[in-house]
Amino acid sequence: MRPFKYALVLAFFTLFSCTNNDDDVSPQLVSGGYSPGVVITLDDDYVDNWVAADDILKAYNWKATFFVTKCSQLDDTKLAKLTAFKQYGHEIGGHGLNHINAPQFIAVNSADAYLKGEISPMVDILDAAGLHTTSFAYPFGARNADTDNLLLNYFSILRGTTYGRLSPNIHNCYYTGSPVVFGLGIDNSYNHFNVPYFLSLLEYAKNNNKIVIFYAHRPVQTSHNDYETEYNTLIEICKYVKSNNMKFYTISELSNL
Numbered sequence: 528m529r530p531f532k533y534a535l536v537l538a539f540f541t542l543f544s545c546t547n548n549d550d551d552v553s554p555q556l557v558s559g560g561y562s563p564g565v566v567i568t569l570d571d572d573y574v575d576n577w578v579a580a581d582d583i584l585k586a587y588n589w590k591a592t593f594f595v596t597k598c599s600q601l602d603d604t605k606l607a608k609l610t611a612f613k614q615y616g617h618e619i620g621g622h623g624l625n626h627i628n629a630p631q632f633i634a635v636n637s638a639d640a641y642l643k644g645e646i647s648p649m650v651d652i653l654d655a656a657g658l659h660t661t662s663f664a665y666p667f668g669a670r671n672a673d674t675d676n677l678l679l680n681y682f683s684i685l686r687g688t689t690y691g692r693l694s695p696n697i698h699n700c701y702y703t704g705s706p707v708v709f710g711l712g713i714d715n716s717y718n719h720f721n722v723p724y725f726l727s728l729l730e731y732a733k734n735n736n737k738i739v740i741f742y743a744h745r746p747v748q749t750s751h752n753d754y755e756t757e758y759n760t761l762i763e764i765c766k767y768v769k770s771n772n773m774k775f776y777t778i779s780e781l782s783n784l
Contacts, residue, residue, distance in 0.1 A: 560736030561702065561784060564774030565729060565764065567591045568686060568710055570622055570664055571754075572598070573745040574605040580746035581612070583758055587765035590775040594664035594686070596622035598652045606656045613658060618777035620662035621682070624649040628669040629678075638677055646681060662686070662778045664710075664742070675707050683782040686710050688742065692719040695731035702738040702781050710742035713760055715750040722763050729767050738776060 569577055569591060577593055584591075593612060595601075601609075609619050623629075624645050633641050653660050661683045665674070668688025678685055689700050689709040700711040713725060725741070732739045741764065743756035750757050768775060 561738050562774050563733045563736050563771075564738050564776050565732070565768050566702070566708075566710070566738060566740045566776045566778050566781065567761070567764065568594055568620070568664060568740070568742040568778060569746070569756075570594045570666075570742060570744050571596055571626070572601065572605075574601065574608050576745050576747065577612070578608055580758060580761060581615075581617075584761060584765050587762075587769045588775070589765045589768075590616050590618075590777055592618040592620050592662065592778040594620040594622035594662075595653070595658075596626045596649075596666065597624070598649055598656075599624060606658070609658055610656065616777075618662065618779055619653065619658045619660055620664060620686075620778060621646070621649050621653065621660045622664050623666050624652075626666040628667050629665060629674045630669050630671050633674065638673075642677070642681075646678070650681070661782070670707075679706055684708065684778055686740070686742070686778060688712060690717065690719060692721060692724050695728050698728065700728065700740050701732065702740065702784075704784075706782060708740050708778070708781065710740040713741045713743050713764070714754055714756050715760075716753040716755070722760055725760070725764060726767050729764065729771075729773070733771050733773055738774075738781065740778075 567589065572595060593609065595609065613619055627645050629641060632645070650660070663678055663682040664686040670687050675685060683706065685707045687707060687709045689711050699709050702708055714720065728739045731737065743761070744754035745756065746758060746761060747755045748758055
């Protein structure tokens with residue numbers, strides 16, 4: 528496995544970690560914060576659904592980060608589709624080889640067993656496919672300070688999860704400079720699901736030079752099950768970002784700000 532150690536990043540994390548087309552232009556720090564924008568992330572292994580959504584959302588020049596799990600079960604055709612994503616400008620991140628709850632597994636087994644069974648094989652498979660990843664999203668959002676410190680040896684940025692329809696000015700779904708970030712789920716099944724609310728988070732980001740982080744799973748036309756995000760939700764988010772001259776970021780671009 529290839530270590531990804533950055534002393535300054537780890538020092539920053541120790542001090543400030545939180546516990547629980549134009550798109551090719553490099554992100555710029557602006558007065559009062561970052562160039563306002565969004566990070567859209569999608570989790571798991573719904574490659575064909577992601578391709579279908581990408582066909583629709585290209586009209587907005589969007590960029591996304593696809594956090595892939597169970598990559599040992601992806602055939603060459605799906606790996607080629609992920610490669611095409613990367614060539615387009617999307618990012619491929621890691622989501623564990625078998626979608627394991629990291630803190631639970633480590634408590635029963637060990638950190639070494641977790642790295643050898645869940646992280647190293649995933650990294651090797653993605654590397655072999657030319658999909659080198661520098662980012663990781665926790666399955667189930669399950670994390671703690673120990674897992675953060677462990678995985679920041681191998682990835683430059685980690686994504687957890689956050690929930691609730693909180694006032695935008697107190698929500699932790701915005702990038703703060705920490706190498707651990709928290710995405711708000713936009714699947715229809717979440718209790719906080721509300722497209723106007725998601726747009727209000729984007730409005731706050733626009734007005735305060737912030738970057739909001741969202742996560743989804745399986746894009747569909749109409750949702751009937753958990754872990755599904757309707758096309759319309761993604762369209763409304765992308766439309767707002769595009770019409771307000773905000774930026775689409777991949778998650779690893781945050782670690783380079």
